[in-house]
Amino acid sequence: MTTNQQTAPIVELQKVSKWFGESQVLHDVDLAVADGEKVVVCGPSGSGKSTLIRCINHLEHHQQGRILVDGVELTDQTRRIDTVRREVGMVFQHFNLFPHLTVLENCTLAMRWVRRMRRADADELAMTFLKRVQLSQKAASYPSQLSGGQKQRVAIARALCINPRVMLFDEPTSALDPEMIKEVLDTMVELARDGMTMICVTHELGFAKNIADRVIFMDVGRIVESGPPNSIFSAPTHERTKRFLSQLLH
Amino acid sequence: MAPSRRCDPHIDFKPVNWGSVVFDFNLFAEAVLGKPLAIGAVITILLSLAVSGVSLAISLGIGALATSHRRSVRWTISSYVWFFRGTPGLLVLLVIWNGLPQLVPAFRAAWFSPFLAAFIALTLIEIAYLSEILRSAYSAIDPGQREGAAALGMSRSQTFFLVILPQAFRVAVPNLINELISLVKSTSLATIISLKELMTVTQFAIATSFQFLEWYGAALVYYLVIVSVLTVLQHRIERRLSRGIASSKSTTTGRPDPVPGTQPS
Numbered sequence: 001m002t003t004n005q006q007t008a009p010i011v012e013l014q015k016v017s018k019w020f021g022e023s024q025v026l027h028d029v030d031l032a033v034a035d036g037e038k039v040v041v042c043g044p045s046g047s048g049k050s051t052l053i054r055c056i057n058h059l060e061h062h063q064q065g066r067i068l069v070d071g072v073e074l075t076d077q078t079r080r081i082d083t084v085r086r087e088v089g090m091v092f093q094h095f096n097l098f099p100h101l102t103v104l105e106n107c108t109l110a111m112r113w114v115r116r117m118r119r120a121d122a123d124e125l126a127m128t129f130l131k132r133v134q135l136s137q138k139a140a141s142y143p144s145q146l147s148g149g150q151k152q153r154v155a156i157a158r159a160l161c162i163n164p165r166v167m168l169f170d171e172p173t174s175a176l177d178p179e180m181i182k183e184v185l186d187t188m189v190e191l192a193r194d195g196m197t198m199i200c201v202t203h204e205l206g207f208a209k210n211i212a213d214r215v216i217f218m219d220v221g222r223i224v225e226s227g228p229p230n231s232i233f234s235a236p237t238h239e240r241t242k243r244f245l246s247q248l249l250h
Numbered sequence: 251m252a253p254s255r256r257c258d259p260h261i262d263f264k265p266v267n268w269g270s271v272v273f274d275f276n277l278f279a280e281a282v283l284g285k286p287l288a289i290g291a292v293i294t295i296l297l298s299l300a301v302s303g304v305s306l307a308i309s310l311g312i313g314a315l316a317t318s319h320r321r322s323v324r325w326t327i328s329s330y331v332w333f334f335r336g337t338p339g340l341l342v343l344l345v346i347w348n349g350l351p352q353l354v355p356a357f358r359a360a361w362f363s364p365f366l367a368a369f370i371a372l373t374l375i376e377i378a379y380l381s382e383i384l385r386s387a388y389s390a391i392d393p394g395q396r397e398g399a400a401a402l403g404m405s406r407s408q409t410f411f412l413v414i415l416p417q418a419f420r421v422a423v424p425n426l427i428n429e430l431i432s433l434v435k436s437t438s439l440a441t442i443i444s445l446k447e448l449m450t451v452t453q454f455a456i457a458t459s460f461q462f463l464e465w466y467g468a469a470l471v472y473y474l475v476i477v478s479v480l481t482v483l484q485h486r487i488e489r490r491l492s493r494g495i496a497s498s499k500s501t502t503t504g505r506p507d508p509v510p511g512t513q514p515s
Contacts, residue, residue: 057400057401059401078405085402088401089401090401092398092401095398096392096397096401097398098398098413100416100420100491109402109413110403110404113404113412114402114404114405114408142493159402
């Protein structure tokens with residue numbers, strides 16, 4: 001397992017295991033992500049990659065092992081979960097925007113109710129993030145009036161609004177039409193260049209080569225291979241990785 | 251009153267004779283505009299408002315609990331719904347009005363009025379129907395909404411009141427108003443416990459005048475007006491709540507959606 005030891009890891013998983021009923025979906029997963037590091041997680045469907053990152057903000061409960069986010073261990077205590085969730089932003093495959101709220105309200109909801117910010121302050125801050133994803137002109141629109149790519153960029157802005165130290169991306173471009181993937185990836189690249197710590201589940205190899213410090217390949221609930229994108233993509237050592245990459249490239 | 255000999259059916263506020271049909275339009279107009287029915291209508295409306303307000307407030311909570319992962323909670327709620335959906339409203343009214351004082355002496359006092367009895371009986375029934383409507387509305391909300399709110403650090407109650415409830419309410423409004431309309435008409439059952447609402451007043455008037463159609467017609471006018479107001483209200487609320495939804499049915503992309511719980515487009 002490659003771990004970046006220069007600084008204390010901001011996200012740390014120690015021997016994490018998880019079961020859905022009888023079937024084990026994560027087997028003793030160890031992972032440490034350093035502050036500012038960009039990790040891309042890939043693997044075939046059912047390999048546990050989404051489950052893995054959903055455990056990091058406790059949308060899924062792990063049954064064995066430890067998960068620490070910025071030194072705080074995730075347990076079933078609600079207060080700890082909330083503390084961790086304030087440090088971790090998440091972007092979903094299906095955006096999960098709130099359809100009954102405007103773009104601006106989507107961004108400010110957590111700031112106003114979780115961070116208890118005043119409306120004017122929340123609006124102002126949200127607008128700076130909407131500008132960053134180049135959607136400030138859509139602030140008053142409802143999610144249904146946006147294209148898929150715009151929705152996902154709003155979702156990114158919404159996640160940034162809570163001022164997270166880590167961003168999780170769960171297949172952020174998988175539900176998008178091909179012509180919209182680029183605008184979302186561009187936003188993510190920009191975020192990466194700004195130094196955000198990112199853990200992305202994605203099959204966008206170009207994106208991985210471009211920004212990832214490390215690529216993790218998972219299969220049946222285990223981390224099979226891990227390393228810098230060049231070595232993983234050009235010289236995979238594991239048979240399963242080779243097979244997966246050859247399928248992805250054809 | 252002697253029926254007019256003319257047979258033409260045009261209306262001129264005199265007793266009209268269409269063959270064998272006699273209808274006194276003067277009496278009908280007096281009945282519609284008169285005080286007794288107006289007071290009866292006020293009681294009907296007050297009873298409907300009180301029952302719908304209280305039962306809606308309770309059902310918002312019960313509907314949410316109905317999706318609880320605790321089996322005992324779900325079982326209790328579904329037994330309640332089963333019981334009050336299965337019992338005729340008339341029977342519930344009679345049991346509350348006549349049976350309750352027999353069971354609990356405190357209810358034999360004068361404060362236990364027909365209005366209160368009707369309120370309790372109809373509220374018990376309405377809770378069963380409304381919580382069932384809201385349960386299905388809550389479960390129609392994409393589970394991704396809860397996750398989206400949770401990932402933002404929102405608590406369960408914040409998620410419920412700010413994210414789930416507004417969306418569930420939009421889904422439920424047509425059925426809720428439908429149920430409310432049916433409630434307005436169910437209040438007429440309270441005539442059996444001599445609550446002086448619209449139907450009781452109507453029957454009192456008929457008992458002294460024997461003018462059936464004029465009074466039935468007048469009562470009908472009141473019911474239709476009340477229901478029309480509710481229908482207009484429904485359209486207003488629906489329009490207000492559908493902001494942001496109307497332009498597109500899907501909240502995700504146009505692609506078929508493989509996530510369970512979301513509608514394939």
